[in-house]
Amino acid sequence: MSRTPDADLMSRVQEGDHEAFAGLVDRHKDAVFGYLCRLTGCRDRAEELAQDTFLRLYQSASRYRENGQLKAYLFRIATNLVRSEARRNERRRLLGGVFSSQPERVNGFAHAAASESSPHEDMVRIELSEKLATAISSLPVRYRIPLVLHDVEEWSYNEIARSTGSKEGTIKSRISRGRRLLRDKLDPLRNGAHR
Amino acid sequence: MNGHGAHGNDTRDWLDRAVRELPREKASPDFTRKVMERVRHEDARRPVVTRRVLLAAAAAIVIALTVPTALKLFAGRGGAVASGDPGAERRASIEELLREQQRLASDLASVRDSMEKDSSTIYLGGDDSVDLVLDLGQVARRRYGDTLSGSRGTPGVMPASADGRRR
Numbered sequence: 001m002s003r004t005p006d007a008d009l010m011s012r013v014q015e016g017d018h019e020a021f022a023g024l025v026d027r028h029k030d031a032v033f034g035y036l037c038r039l040t041g042c043r044d045r046a047e048e049l050a051q052d053t054f055l056r057l058y059q060s061a062s063r064y065r066e067n068g069q070l071k072a073y074l075f076r077i078a079t080n081l082v083r084s085e086a087r088r089n090e091r092r093r094l095l096g097g098v099f100s101s102q103p104e105r106v107n108g109f110a111h112a113a114a115s116e117s118s119p120h121e122d123m124v125r126i127e128l129s130e131k132l133a134t135a136i137s138s139l140p141v142r143y144r145i146p147l148v149l150h151d152v153e154e155w156s157y158n159e160i161a162r163s164t165g166s167k168e169g170t171i172k173s174r175i176s177r178g179r180r181l182l183r184d185k186l187d188p189l190r191n192g193a194h195r
Numbered sequence: 196m197n198g199h200g201a202h203g204n205d206t207r208d209w210l211d212r213a214v215r216e217l218p219r220e221k222a223s224p225d226f227t228r229k230v231m232e233r234v235r236h237e238d239a240r241r242p243v244v245t246r247r248v249l250l251a252a253a254a255a256i257v258i259a260l261t262v263p264t265a266l267k268l269f270a271g272r273g274g275a276v277a278s279g280d281p282g283a284e285r286r287a288s289i290e291e292l293l294r295e296q297q298r299l300a301s302d303l304a305s306v307r308d309s310m311e312k313d314s315s316t317i318y319l320g321g322d323d324s325v326d327l328v329l330d331l332g333q334v335a336r337r338r339y340g341d342t343l344s345g346s347r348g349t350p351g352v353m354p355a356s357a358d359g360r361r362r
Contacts (some may be wrong), residue, residue, distance in 0.1 A: 029226050050264065
């Protein structure tokens with residue numbers, strides 16, 4: 001049985017079809033949730049933001065114009081939610097550190113699938129995976145978003161530029177800068193991972 | 196990917212690989228159910244908002260319709276106009292016109308009376324049989340019409356015994 005296109009489901013959602021919307025949520029939830037996990041470094045927060053993302057989609061369904069990019073549209077909503085949250089956190093931090101400005105720690109993330117390596121190598125890999133997730137989620141949001149979209153979600157520079165409303169050169173530069181920051185954070189682990 | 200992994204830098208190879216190998220997180224099994232609960236809650240909330248918007252719109256329309264009428268009422272157009280009945284509005288207009296006509300007629304009558312009382316003449320000359328006088332009241336009557344005057348006569352020519360002859 002062929003899969004109902006997103007566009008058809010969205011048309012039904014616009015007519016108030018809850019079942020169609022549940023179908024869309026099922027289809028895109030892992031992608032949105034995974035993306036938000038990488039951006040936030042926290043499963044619980046990612047879950048809340050992913051729910052918010054789908055709710056925003058539902059609220060704006062009547063205004064949605066199909067162009068075959070529903071997933072990109074969802075990612076844009078998710079990105080904007082993370083940006084808003086980052087701005088809120090920054091304001092809180094500027095208000096005298098009453099609230100914690102530390103990024104939430106990664107918790108409960110799945111570990112990398114065990115490879116055919118030794119238990120020691122697996123341990124190092126798992127540790128690296130957790131450290132890397134934490135390091136990514138602690139990057140400034142302007143580097144974090146393009147880096148995750150490119151290196152994790154495998155979007156092209158052009159797609160990221162269009163989605164974020166930035167120039168392609170800016171995106172390349174931010175990804176490069178984000179990687180440098182990641183390397184600085186993760187260098188202490190590097191030798192261990194290679195061993 | 197866009198080929199950024201193809202380079203000779205060990206650190207970058209390592210980082211690229213590590214990022215790519217990050218496990219793909221999956222949403223919880225009840226994720227869709229939770230979202231749909233929020234959707235239903237949203238739907239339940241939405242009609243209230245719609246009702247509020249409708250009420251606000253209705254109130255705005257009522258205000259837009261009543262304020263100009265009320266202003267007309269205050270300006271003295273009468274209660275019939277406020278009712279919005281076209282027939283009543285016409286009747287009110289006719290009544291107002293009749294009142295205005297009566298007022299004008301009354302004003303004209305008082306002007307005529309005052310002119311009758313103050314009918315001054317200027318003696319221009321003459322002999323024993325005829326006096327030439329300028330009747331200012333008649334001049335006014337010619338200017339403003341007969342409605343002002345009840346008396347008629349030959350303009351400007353009066354018997355020698357008439358008032359205004361200066362001897």
